[in-house]
Amino acid sequence: MSRREAKSVTATLPTGVEAPIFAEPWQAEAFAMTxxxxxxxxxxxxxxxxxLSAEVKQPGAASDGHDYYEHWLAALENLLSAKGVAGKGDIDALAAAWGRAALATPHGKPILLENDPSPTEGRGGPTG
Structure with missing residues (x-):
């Protein structure tokens, strides 16, 4: 979201609400997944x-909190790994696949994992 778009959104918020809660859609998605x-x-x-507390307390965390949802995502990834749901490599491979799919998807069309031009790269084959 550009600064101009953010100001436009802020101008249409109800009285008493100063800014959107999420600066980017992925932040809302990470929140919802959690x-x-x-x-x-x-x-x-x-x-x-x-x-989440362990992530926010990491050295190098921004004092103004602008990286809060990056810590949120890291905490979620760590919990998924600790619980045996998905390891860091699995998460990274899936994120890369979505990135390739996004680049291969024509503008205005839905981004689908099936659009990944390299479906077997790092994901254990076409089904996984």
């Missing part, structure tokens, strides 16, 4: 709070 995985019982809120 809530959904908690609702499915993958981890407790105390486990989540511990994982």
């Amino acid at each position: 809530v959904a995985l908690h609702d499915k019982g993958l981890f407790s809120w105390s486990e989540w709070a511990g994982a």
